[in-house]
Amino acid sequence: MPETYLPVLLALAFALILGGVILxxxxxxxxxxxxxxxxxxxxxxxPLLDPSRKxxxxxxxxxxxxxxxxxVEAAFLYPWVLVLREGGWPLFWSVMVxxxxxxxxxxxxxxxxxxxxxxxxxxRWQEASHG
Amino acid sequence: MLExxxxxxxxxxxxxxxxxxxxxxxxxxxxxxLMSIELMLNSVNLNLIAFSHQxxxxxxxxxxxxxITVAAGxxxxxxxxxxxxxxxxxxxxxxxxxxxxx
Amino acid sequence: MPAxxxxxxxxxxxxxxxxxxxxxxxxxxxxxxxxxxRVAASxxxxxxxxxxxxxxxxxxxxxxxxxxxxxxxxLDGFARFFKLVILAGTxxxxxxxxxxxxxxxxxxxxxxxxxxxATTGMMFxxxxxxxxxxxxxLELMALSSYxxxxxxxxxxxxxxxxxxxxxxxxxxxxxxxxxxxxxYGATGELRLDLLAAALPExxxxxxxxxxxxxxxxxxGLLFKVAAVPFHVWTPDVYVGAPTxxxxxxxxxxxxxxxxxxxxxxxxxxxxxxxxxxxxxAAVASVTMIWGNLAALTQTNVKRMLAYSSIAHAGYVLLxxxxxxxxxxxxxxxxxxxxxxxxxxxxxxVVVLExxxxxxxxxxxxxxxxRRAPWLAAAMLVxxxxxxxxxxxxxxxxxxxxxxxxVEAGWTWVAVIGVLTSAISLYYYFSIAVQMYLKESTRxxxxxxxxPALTAAIATxxxxxxxxxxxxxxxxxxxxxxxxxxx
Numbered sequence: 001m002p003e004t005y006l007p008v009l010l011a012l013a014f015a016l017i018l019g020g021v022i023l024x025x026x027x028x029x030x031x032x033x034x035x036x037x038x039x040x041x042x043x044x045x046x047p048l049l050d051p052s053r054k055x056x057x058x059x060x061x062x063x064x065x066x067x068x069x070x071x072v073e074a075a076f077l078y079p080w081v082l083v084l085r086e087g088g089w090p091l092f093w094s095v096m097v098x099x100x101x102x103x104x105x106x107x108x109x110x111x112x113x114x115x116x117x118x119x120x121x122x123x124r125w126q127e128a129s130h131g
Numbered sequence: 132m133l134e135x136x137x138x139x140x141x142x143x144x145x146x147x148x149x150x151x152x153x154x155x156x157x158x159x160x161x162x163x164x165l166m167s168i169e170l171m172l173n174s175v176n177l178n179l180i181a182f183s184h185q186x187x188x189x190x191x192x193x194x195x196x197x198x199i200t201v202a203a204g205x206x207x208x209x210x211x212x213x214x215x216x217x218x219x220x221x222x223x224x225x226x227x228x229x230x231x232x233x
Numbered sequence: 234m235p236a237x238x239x240x241x242x243x244x245x246x247x248x249x250x251x252x253x254x255x256x257x258x259x260x261x262x263x264x265x266x267x268x269x270x271r272v273a274a275s276x277x278x279x280x281x282x283x284x285x286x287x288x289x290x291x292x293x294x295x296x297x298x299x300x301x302x303x304x305x306x307x308l309d310g311f312a313r314f315f316k317l318v319i320l321a322g323t324x325x326x327x328x329x330x331x332x333x334x335x336x337x338x339x340x341x342x343x344x345x346x347x348x349x350x351a352t353t354g355m356m357f358x359x360x361x362x363x364x365x366x367x368x369x370x371l372e373l374m375a376l377s378s379y380x381x382x383x384x385x386x387x388x389x390x391x392x393x394x395x396x397x398x399x400x401x402x403x404x405x406x407x408x409x410x411x412x413x414x415x416x417y418g419a420t421g422e423l424r425l426d427l428l429a430a431a432l433p434e435x436x437x438x439x440x441x442x443x444x445x446x447x448x449x450x451x452x453g454l455l456f457k458v459a460a461v462p463f464h465v466w467t468p469d470v471y472v473g474a475p476t477x478x479x480x481x482x483x484x485x486x487x488x489x490x491x492x493x494x495x496x497x498x499x500x501x502x503x504x505x506x507x508x509x510x511x512x513x514a515a516v517a518s519v520t521m522i523w524g525n526l527a528a529l530t531q532t533n534v535k536r537m538l539a540y541s542s543i544a545h546a547g548y549v550l551l552x553x554x555x556x557x558x559x560x561x562x563x564x565x566x567x568x569x570x571x572x573x574x575x576x577x578x579x580x581x582v583v584v585l586e587x588x589x590x591x592x593x594x595x596x597x598x599x600x601x602x603r604r605a606p607w608l609a610a611a612m613l614v615x616x617x618x619x620x621x622x623x624x625x626x627x628x629x630x631x632x633x634x635x636x637x638x639v640e641a642g643w644t645w646v647a648v649i650g651v652l653t654s655a656i657s658l659y660y661y662f663s664i665a666v667q668m669y670l671k672e673s674t675r676x677x678x679x680x681x682x683x684p685a686l687t688a689a690i691a692t693x694x695x696x697x698x699x700x701x702x703x704x705x706x707x708x709x710x711x712x713x714x715x716x717x718x719x
Contacts, residue, residue: 005444005448007440007441007444007445008441008444008445008448011145011441011445014145014149015145015148015149015152015153018146018149018150018153019149019150019152019153019157022150022153023153023157061210061213061214062214064210065206065207065210065211068203068206068207068210069203069204069207071203072199072200072202072203073200073203075196075199075200076196076200079196090239093239101256104256104259104260107260107263108259108260108263111260111263111264112263137418141418148407148411151407152404155400155404161396161400164400168400168403168404168407171404171407171411172407172410174411175407175410175411175414178411178414178415178418179414179417181418182414182417182418182421185418186418186421188421190365190417190423191414191417193365194364194365194414194417194423197365197368197369198410201368201369201372204372204376205372205376205403205406208376208379208380208399209399209403211380212379212380212383212392212395212396212399215383215386215392215395216392216396218386219386219387219389219392220389
């Protein structure tokens, strides 16, 4: 029986070695390439107009969170459309319940002012400046 | 011409999983950690779809769609925690001054 | 496409009601200044009680397990038992949350909404009969818990707890899922019973898939129950999270995770019984030893209870290790007793706790017996139960767990259990010594109770003592939660 688990051990070792190799390789190969010009951000060969590491409003992250959720939930609707006729009413209502659940989330974001960008931007700014 | 078999997908999935695992353990920036988690979950999706194709069984693909959804939820919660961290400390690095020590 | 009957949704009425409750509280919380704390807590208690009543009436359990909704879920004694235990644990959590909600610093509506949604996830988990449904339910629980752990979003500690919990929780989910995908590939099945039936053949054909798959699945599950060596997240998360949330994670979350661990191992992987017994034996011994030794040096009560909860995970694993009838129902009985004991102990932490996490040190318990004799007596009961001394539920539970392990021939693991229990006496009683033999100083925090908190502590004390003195009916209740053994 122990020999059954030998491949598992090998796989584990492989994973560790792979990780080590990738880290070591990036460490070794990456070191040689120095230089200020090389490290400077690439913008189609043009000199930079302003710093590339400037702070982005936290608002973009909040929008991203909302977007990710609703975007992916929509993925369920495509297979649903394809089999809707075969599935009949039970399938229809099941997905309606699903849509209703998403609507609850939507209403929550709406009520909390998540869609009111201008207002939200202002309050975030105040919150941030207050620490 | 090399024929692509299920095993090729499994090996690719395994490599992606290993990269995600190492990234999660080694990197200290929460955004990179989030990306590593997504990578691991996507390697699982690759597995599931390869198996689903091999077994001619749809359940694997259904599982994969659910995984994608949960991964999105996980990313959203992770970003939420990240925002709270950022407001509190002004950084997204994980081990900047820590009050909790294992 | 396997057609299913819409009427089968009626059998899920308890879960659906709880989810509706959670969503209603969420929406109510988004209006204006949110829901007042007491209203939110009352509503959440109402939904929990109604759900428990529905579990008792709607989910009638016959002698044979009933598979519903394309066999995604199963109605059996096991699921029913754990659903009730989880609901009781959540209701007590709601009671001990009242004070922090009264502070008004954080919104109550969303807090209770998350609590109810996490509980919905747990109920689906223990009723899951398919790797997909179990995993989705697990994630519903986990995602809600990450947010709950970071609910004090203006406290660095709470935030770090959420962060750590999230990163390690996501890691464990990914590992669990990878294992599940390999098992699916080897057998072509996701249903636990069909998976079990297909395993013997798959072990011959998919040589690498099965061992890797089940090992990774186990790692993910052992992460969730906080067994050594997969416990690293536990102390920090338990200390940093708001105390009621910690209590919830230690009681309800752990119970639900154990339930799926047992169900997957016993119903999904019976073919691998000799293999997983070795893993569980090793993990259980290390968990009992490390959990108790690490607790010895702790001076923070929350951290001590965190290590104690790790150690208790080791004791519970003994029942699974035995893989016998008595082993399985003693797991169920112990988790029932443990829910009350651990919630009671954390309720005591809440009583002494102040803002900025003061009042968590062992020395803060000095002279409690003089200032609040009843509270000190209650704490003593919980400490006795955690150590496993009669006449408490902790004692009865431990006796059966150890007996099950010995009966199944795992005497050495049971001996480790007994020895480490003796060690645990030392650190649990350092608190008792403070309460009864030391004098309080000016800095010692005054105990600050509330009617809800008192009710929670009283319930836990009574339950702990009743389980210890009259275990009979509860053992029968736990026996009804048995799973068919391989």
